Amino acid sequence: MSKIKRVVIVGGTHGNEITGIYLVKKFERSPDLIQRSSFESVTLIGNPQACAIGKRYVDTDLNRCFLSQDLENPSLTSYEAQQAKIIHQTFGFQGSQPADFVIDLHSSTANMGLSIILGNENLLNISLAAYLTSINPKVKILYSTSQHKVRPHLDSICEFGCTLEVGAVAQNVLDAALFQETEAIIQEILDYLEAYNQGTPPLTKDTINVYHSIETIDYPRNELGEIQAMIHPQLQFKDYQPLHPGEPMFLTFEGKEIVYDGELTVYPVFINEAAYYEKAIAMCITQLSHRKVNSQ
Amino acid sequence: MSKIKRVVIVGGTHGNEITGIYLVKKFERSPDLIQRSSFESVTLIGNPQACAIGKRYVDTDLNRCFLSQDLENPSLTSYEAQQAKIIHQTFGFQGSQPADFVIDLHSSTANMGLSIILGNENLLNISLAAYLTSINPKVKILYSTSQHKVRPHLDSICEFGCTLEVGAVAQNVLDAALFQETEAIIQEILDYLEAYNQGTPPLTKDTINVYHSIETIDYPRNELGEIQAMIHPQLQFKDYQPLHPGEPMFLTFEGKEIVYDGELTVYPVFINEAAYYEKAIAMCITQLSHRKVNSQ
Numbered sequence: 190m191s192k193i194k195r196v197v198i199v200g201g202t203h204g205n206e207i208t209g210i211y212l213v214k215k216f217e218r219s220p221d222l223i224q225r226s227s228f229e230s231v232t233l234i235g236n237p238q239a240c241a242i243g244k245r246y247v248d249t250d251l252n253r254c255f256l257s258q259d260l261e262n263p264s265l266t267s268y269e270a271q272q273a274k275i276i277h278q279t280f281g282f283q284g285s286q287p288a289d290f291v292i293d294l295h296s297s298t299a300n301m302g303l304s305i306i307l308g309n310e311n312l313l314n315i316s317l318a319a320y321l322t323s324i325n326p327k328v329k330i331l332y333s334t335s336q337h338k339v340r341p342h343l344d345s346i347c348e349f350g351c352t353l354e355v356g357a358v359a360q361n362v363l364d365a366a367l368f369q370e371t372e373a374i375i376q377e378i379l380d381y382l383e384a385y386n387q388g389t390p391p392l393t394k395d396t397i398n399v400y401h402s403i404e405t406i407d408y409p410r411n412e413l414g415e416i417q418a419m420i421h422p423q424l425q426f427k428d429y430q431p432l433h434p435g436e437p438m439f440l441t442f443e444g445k446e447i448v449y450d451g452e453l454t455v456y457p458v459f460i461n462e463a464a465y466y467e468k469a470i471a472m473c474i475t476q477l478s479h480r481k482v483n484s485q
Numbered sequence: 486m487s488k489i490k491r492v493v494i495v496g497g498t499h500g501n502e503i504t505g506i507y508l509v510k511k512f513e514r515s516p517d518l519i520q521r522s523s524f525e526s527v528t529l530i531g532n533p534q535a536c537a538i539g540k541r542y543v544d545t546d547l548n549r550c551f552l553s554q555d556l557e558n559p560s561l562t563s564y565e566a567q568q569a570k571i572i573h574q575t576f577g578f579q580g581s582q583p584a585d586f587v588i589d590l591h592s593s594t595a596n597m598g599l600s601i602i603l604g605n606e607n608l609l610n611i612s613l614a615a616y617l618t619s620i621n622p623k624v625k626i627l628y629s630t631s632q633h634k635v636r637p638h639l640d641s642i643c644e645f646g647c648t649l650e651v652g653a654v655a656q657n658v659l660d661a662a663l664f665q666e667t668e669a670i671i672q673e674i675l676d677y678l679e680a681y682n683q684g685t686p687p688l689t690k691d692t693i694n695v696y697h698s699i700e701t702i703d704y705p706r707n708e709l710g711e712i713q714a715m716i717h718p719q720l721q722f723k724d725y726q727p728l729h730p731g732e733p734m735f736l737t738f739e740g741k742e743i744v745y746d747g748e749l750t751v752y753p754v755f756i757n758e759a760a761y762y763e764k765a766i767a768m769c770i771t772q773l774s775h776r777k778v779n780s781q
Contacts, residue, residue, distance in 0.1 A: 419659040
């Protein structure tokens with residue numbers, strides 16, 4: 190495989206996920222922190238206007254604006270659609286400064302711990318994720334690949350890279366421990382890429398646990414679309430833990446339990462993410478698999 | 486003292502604190518839950534436009550709009566200034582449906598537990614708060630009285646009442662356990678007021694712990710007003726716990742500890758409240774006192 194020549198570190202793709210914004214600001218004050226001898230590191234605030242107003246987005250979710258057909262569609266003129274085109278024209282495959290690796294920094298009100306979200310299963314991404322889990326047991330690997338292999342996320346501008354999703358932390362709040370843990374992961378990623386470029390990537394485990402997104406589940410709603418139940422207290426903050434058939438999932442405002450009626454044990458993530466109420470997502474359901482690192 | 490004839494339960498004074506909003510909606514679906522024989526209970530969504538857009542406010546913080554001079558100032562025409570005037574004209578001392586007791590429902594990203602915030606120390610408020618702490622050890626009593634005895638908060642439209650501040654919960658997130666605990670406190674308050682009206686208020690402890698707000702502390706900032714440090718991990722979520730001189734308070738982005746340099750042990754609250762970054766408040770400092778319930 191060819192070497193990594195440019196790494197782009199993105200914060201503020203969502204304007205109210207401020208861990209990434211303040212990390213990018215720190216790296217811009219002290220660029221030495223992210224430089225390595227074998228590649229260039231660049232920082233980017235993904236959605237500056239959303240950051241300025243402390244909201245996820247201005248017009249629409251920037252992290253759903255990167256489908257090819259949307260990037261090529263001149264009739265899409267929202268602020269975020271335009272911002273996505275600029276980012277793609279700059280750092281995309283055929284951009285003016287093409288990125289070889291993207292790290293997109295996010296945070297969640299769900300208890301995502303330190304999640305590495307991968308949009309594809311190429312060997313570099315898998316090996317890197319395996320390495321990160323081997324040095325930090327808090328790291329989880331989440332695949333968000335879709336059936337159609339097209340994803341609208343910012344990190345899809347580049348074959349290599351990942352989204353870091355850390356939590357639980359409220360929107361527009363800095364949690365110092367998570368800030369430092371996120372920074373440490375970025376440093377480990379950069380060190381790994383340096384070693385990779387030098388032909389000496391560190392050895393990792395042969396087999397890793399991978400959580401694969403298979404579907405989303407919405408809140409129970411009435412005919413007006415109003416939610417009728419909350420995440421059950423037994424499920425709150427239990428991201429990546431097994432949910433067995435028959436276990437409680439929701440609690441109605443009147444106190445009635447609603448159980449998980451699937452047939453398989455699953456592993457919910459993004460449980461009670463604030464930004465997903467409007468997306469009709471109470472949680473994402475994943476399946477756990479054990480994957481050999483060296484098989485593609 | 487005269488009897489309580491009308492209780493007003495307010496949710497959505499801040500549009501992104503949705504525990505109160507969904508409680509008010511529940512009470513509006515099932516008004517029997519809040520009715521008692523000796524008084525009328527009324528519900529109110531304080532800031533409907535802010536609720537509709539999921540933000541704390543549209544133009545300005547509604548819960549800072551209730552100073553007398555502002556309510557009487559015709560030149561204040563923001564959405565929230567107008568909303569405050571309407572609420573005051575309806576439920577204020579001389580309103581069309583004057584409230585005798587107000588319960589204003591809030592939530593916080595700080596670990597406020599179940600806080601009863603009192604704006605004055607009249608005997609009914611104190612006795613009620615003492616009762617609530619006696620039946621639920623998670624309840625804390627916080628005085629937010631000011632030197633000048635004027636407060637801009639919604640609950641100041643009425644001599645009797647309180648603000649309930651529950652947390653930690655992210656903005657625009659429902660936490661089912663906190664929802665149920667808040668509802669239980671509202672029920673206890675209504676039952677207490679019913680017993681009070683009937684001349685048989687339940688006995689309470691003689692002495693209560695009261696946390697009295699004395700000052701606020703801002704984040705360290707640079708000359709541009711940008712914050713330079715985060716709440717220290719050792720202080721995060723430690724609301725109502727003692728902070729001794731010399732103990733860590735902030736952590737800079739570069740990892741340097743900043744300690745509390747006061748001379749007295751204090752009890753910080755509202756630590757890392759998301760909505761207070763813009764108010765230049767990293768935390769509110771309180772002093773703990775032990776107060777006799779029957780002395781005014």
